[in-house]
Amino acid sequence: MSEALEDYVAALRARDAAIAAVLDACVNDARRCMGAAALQHYLEGARGLAELGRGARPVVAWLEAMPQVARELGDDTVQDSLLAAMKLSSMTSGEVIALFFDALPTAARRLGDVELLRAYLNFLHQLAARAPRALRPMLGLIDELLGKLTLGGLRQWAFFGADAYRSDFAAQQAYFALASADSKAVLQQARKGVLFVDHQRKLAAYLRALWGRDFWLRPAAADYTEFSPHVEDFVLYLPDAVDDGGVLPGLEVYRAISAHLAAHLAYSPVPPDGGGADAVRKYLVALFEDARVEYCAMAEFPGLRQNWGALLAAAWAGATEHPAQAWLQALVLALFESGRCCGDAELDALAVRFHDAMPARSRDASLSTELGAALHALLKARSAVPSLRQLEQLRPGYRDDNRVVWAQAGLDWQRGMARPAARRQLRRRVSIMEMVNEVEVETAGDDADEVWTLDGVLHDDDGSTFNDKYGREAPPEPFHYPEWDYQVQIHRPDWVSVLESRQRAGDGTLIADILARHKGLCARLRQMVERLRPQGVQRVRKLEDGDELDLNAAVEAMVDLRSGHHADLRVTLRHVLMRRDLAVLILLDLSASTNDVVAGSTRTVLELTREAATVLATAVERIGDPFAIHGFCSDGRQAVHYLRVKDFGEHFGDDARARLAAIEGACSTRMGAALRHAGHHLCAQSQRRKLLLLVTDGEPADVDERDPQYLRHDARKAVEELRGRGVDTFCLSLDPAADRYVARIFGASAFTVVDSVARLPERLPALFGALTR
Numbered sequence: 001m002s003e004a005l006e007d008y009v010a011a012l013r014a015r016d017a018a019i020a021a022v023l024d025a026c027v028n029d030a031r032r033c034m035g036a037a038a039l040q041h042y043l044e045g046a047r048g049l050a051e052l053g054r055g056a057r058p059v060v061a062w063l064e065a066m067p068q069v070a071r072e073l074g075d076d077t078v079q080d081s082l083l084a085a086m087k088l089s090s091m092t093s094g095e096v097i098a099l100f101f102d103a104l105p106t107a108a109r110r111l112g113d114v115e116l117l118r119a120y121l122n123f124l125h126q127l128a129a130r131a132p133r134a135l136r137p138m139l140g141l142i143d144e145l146l147g148k149l150t151l152g153g154l155r156q157w158a159f160f161g162a163d164a165y166r167s168d169f170a171a172q173q174a175y176f177a178l179a180s181a182d183s184k185a186v187l188q189q190a191r192k193g194v195l196f197v198d199h200q201r202k203l204a205a206y207l208r209a210l211w212g213r214d215f216w217l218r219p220a221a222a223d224y225t226e227f228s229p230h231v232e233d234f235v236l237y238l239p240d241a242v243d244d245g246g247v248l249p250g251l252e253v254y255r256a257i258s259a260h261l262a263a264h265l266a267y268s269p270v271p272p273d274g275g276g277a278d279a280v281r282k283y284l285v286a287l288f289e290d291a292r293v294e295y296c297a298m299a300e301f302p303g304l305r306q307n308w309g310a311l312l313a314a315a316w317a318g319a320t321e322h323p324a325q326a327w328l329q330a331l332v333l334a335l336f337e338s339g340r341c342c343g344d345a346e347l348d349a350l351a352v353r354f355h356d357a358m359p360a361r362s363r364d365a366s367l368s369t370e371l372g373a374a375l376h377a378l379l380k381a382r383s384a385v386p387s388l389r390q391l392e393q394l395r396p397g398y399r400d401d402n403r404v405v406w407a408q409a410g411l412d413w414q415r416g417m418a419r420p421a422a423r424r425q426l427r428r429r430v431s432i433m434e435m436v437n438e439v440e441v442e443t444a445g446d447d448a449d450e451v452w453t454l455d456g457v458l459h460d461d462d463g464s465t466f467n468d469k470y471g472r473e474a475p476p477e478p479f480h481y482p483e484w485d486y487q488v489q490i491h492r493p494d495w496v497s498v499l500e501s502r503q504r505a506g507d508g509t510l511i512a513d514i515l516a517r518h519k520g521l522c523a524r525l526r527q528m529v530e531r532l533r534p535q536g537v538q539r540v541r542k543l544e545d546g547d548e549l550d551l552n553a554a555v556e557a558m559v560d561l562r563s564g565h566h567a568d569l570r571v572t573l574r575h576v577l578m579r580r581d582l583a584v585l586i587l588l589d590l591s592a593s594t595n596d597v598v599a600g601s602t603r604t605v606l607e608l609t610r611e612a613a614t615v616l617a618t619a620v621e622r623i624g625d626p627f628a629i630h631g632f633c634s635d636g637r638q639a640v641h642y643l644r645v646k647d648f649g650e651h652f653g654d655d656a657r658a659r660l661a662a663i664e665g666a667c668s669t670r671m672g673a674a675l676r677h678a679g680h681h682l683c684a685q686s687q688r689r690k691l692l693l694l695v696t697d698g699e700p701a702d703v704d705e706r707d708p709q710y711l712r713h714d715a716r717k718a719v720e721e722l723r724g725r726g727v728d729t730f731c732l733s734l735d736p737a738a739d740r741y742v743a744r745i746f747g748a749s750a751f752t753v754v755d756s757v758a759r760l761p762e763r764l765p766a767l768f769g770a771l772t773r
Helices: 001-013 015-035 036-050 057-073 076-089 096-111 114-130 130-140 140-148 152-164 170-176 181-190 200-211 251-268 277-300 304-314 323-334 346-361 366-381 386-393 405-407 432-438 466-470 509-517 521-533 551-562 605-623 656-661 671-685 708-724 742-746 756-769
Strands: 218-220 229-231 237-240 426-430 449-454 480-483 490-502 536-543 570-577 580-589 627-634 641-644 689-696 728-732 751-753
Touching: 001 036, 015 036, 015 057, 015 449, 036 057, 036 200, 057 076, 057 096, 057 114, 057 130, 076 096, 076 114, 096 130, 096 140, 096 218, 114 130, 114 218, 130 140, 130 152, 130 170, 140 152, 152 170, 152 181, 170 181, 181 656, 200 218, 200 251, 200 689, 200 742, 218 742, 229 405, 251 323, 251 346, 277 304, 277 323, 277 366, 277 386, 277 405, 304 323, 323 346, 323 570, 346 366, 346 580, 366 756, 405 426, 466 708, 480 671, 480 708, 490 671, 509 656, 509 751, 521 605, 580 605, 605 627, 605 689, 627 671, 641 656, 641 671, 671 689, 671 708, 671 728, 708 742, 728 742, 742 751
Parallel strands: 218 237, 426 449, 490 641, 580 627, 580 689, 689 728, 728 751
Antiparallel strands: 229 237, 480 490, 536 570, 627 641
C-alpha cells in the first residue's frame, strides 16, 4: 500500500473506535478485490463520509459493503456509489445513508450488471427527491423487492406510492413497508414472471453443457419497447425478466434467447461482409445469418429446434402494414424448417438455395451476404422494400438485434472470452519521456488497470538500466488447453488456462547444503552416470551390409568353407557414433499438500522433493542430456500456475539452484493441464526420445471440481495424447494409496510408488537411470 493510502488508514483509525474495529479487516478485503485506483477511491470515500459529521455508522457501512459490491460488479461501482451517497446526504439522515450501503451488496447481486446498478442509484436519488421518508422502509425490504421485481417494476411500484401518498405520511410509510393492501396489489401488478438473476447460473451451465465453454451473461433493462437481446464485446445481454406462462415457460424462453446469442459466437469465426451496405440491406443479410447460426446449432444439438420453433410459430400476430412483411415472415419460417413453402416461387427459390448450400457452407458467413443481396434485389425489383422500422417489427422476440454481426472484425474466441470485457486490462508501450512525466505508481502490480512497458532503455547514473534494477518479467498471455469430459466423451475446448512464469530466486546456499548432506549418494551415482554417458565411436560387427570388411570374421568364414561347414557370411562392420538422443522434463507437483510433514520425520514432502530434484539434476548434468525442471499447482481451471525452475539449454548453476531453493507448495493439483503444457515444451526439443517424469504426492484434484473421477480421466487422456506425440510419461507417486488410481492414469508399467518418502532422494536418480538406459 502506498504512503498516501497508509495516511488515509491512519487518519480513519484515529477518528473513531467503531471505525478502527473494522478497518483492517475491510481494507484487507478491499485489497483482494479492488485495483489500485478503486482502493484509493474507497479510502478517500471513507474519509469524506467521516467528515460529513453523520457519525461512524455510515462510514462502517461503507467500509463493509463496498468490497462486496466491487467483487460482484467491478471497480467502477466504487465512485458511482460514493457519488450517490453524497447526493443522498443532502436529503436524508446518516442512518438512511447507512441503510443505503447495507442494501447495496444485495442490489448489486440481484441486478447483476453495472449499468443496472447505476440506474438503481439514479432511481434512489429521484425517489429521495419525491418522498425522502420512503427510503428507510424500502431499503430494509430491498432483498424481497428485487427478488420479485425488475428495476423497472421497482421504479413503477415506488413512484406510484410516492405520488399516491404524497401528503399522507402514515399511509406512505405503510405502503413502502409493504404493510398496506394497495402496496401489495401494485407490487403484484408490477411483478414479472421470471427474473434473469434467479436463473443466471442455470443458463451459464446450460450453455457450457452445449458448447463446452464459458459465456458471460448479463441482464439488461427490458422495460422499453425497443429492447432486443444482444451481444456486445463477447458479453450476452438478456432481458432482466420475461413473462411466464405464455407459449413457453420463462426459463425455456431464456434458454432459447441465450442459445441463439451463443450460436453467433460459436459459429461465426468471420463476419459477413457488409461494406457499403445500407441499414435495410444489412437487416436482410442478418436475417440469413440468424438462420445460418441456428442451422449449425440444430445440426449439433437437435433439441434446440423445439423452443425456437415454438417461439417462431407465435412470433407474429395481427395484420401487416406492408406486403413485404408477410413475405419475409414466410421466408423466416422456410429458412428455419427445410421443405416449408413460402407461397412465392422466388422466395421459395431463395429458401431452397439456402438449404442446399448449408451442408457445405454452414460456417461460411459470406453465404448470408450473397442471399441477403439477392433478397434485397428481389424486393427492389418489386418496388416493395420496407422501411427499417417495418423490418424491426418482424424480429422474433428471442433473436438479437444483430449488432454482433457487424460490430466485430472477427470473433477471436480466445481473446474475447479470456475475461469479462469490463475488467480487461490495458497494456501500452510508451516512450521514455511519457514514462518519466506521466507514471504515477511506480510499484503497481500486474493487476493494475494499466500496465506500461518502456519502449527503449533508460540508464541510471551507475550505468545499469532501470529495467535490470527494478523491472520484472512481463507476464505472458495464458495458454489455453482442452479438458476431457469423461461423462459426455468430448474435449471441452480451451477449457483450462495455464499461466506460465519463471520461478523467483531464493537462497542458493540451501542447494549447496543438500549436495553436502548427500555427498555419499552423489559419489555412488558417479559410477552409474559413467555407464549412461555416451561411449563415442563403437564398431558394430557381423553385418551383411557394413561399411568395411571385418578381417577376423572373413578369415573365420573362409576356414569354415574350406572345412566343409556352414559359414557365417556376415563379414562386414560399421563404425557407429554412440550418443544419447534424449530430452527429459522433470515436473514437480507443488500443491499445498507438499507442505505436510512426512510421517516419522521432521521434514516436509516439499523438502524431500527439492532434495531429490537436486540430486537428480546433478546426475543428469554429468550425463549431458538436455533436461528441464518445472513445477505446477492450480487454483481452479482459470489459474493453473506453471513455474519454470530450470529450462532446456540452461546450465544447472547458481541461478537455477537459487530458483529450485525457492519452490513452495500452494493450491491444488490439476494434473492434466500441467502434463499437456509440459508436453508442449518437450515437443519443441529436437531429440528423438522424450521423457516426462512427474513427481507427485497425490491424485488430481482442484477447488472447482467435485467429481473425483473427472480430473483422473482427464489426466489419463493427457497421457494418451502425449504418447501419441512421442512423449513417454512416467509417474513417481509419493502417495501410499496411489495403487488404486495411478495405474489407470499412467499405465501398469509407467509408474512406481515410493512408500518411504524419506528414500526419495535415493530412489529418483536410480529410477531415472533405469528409464533412460
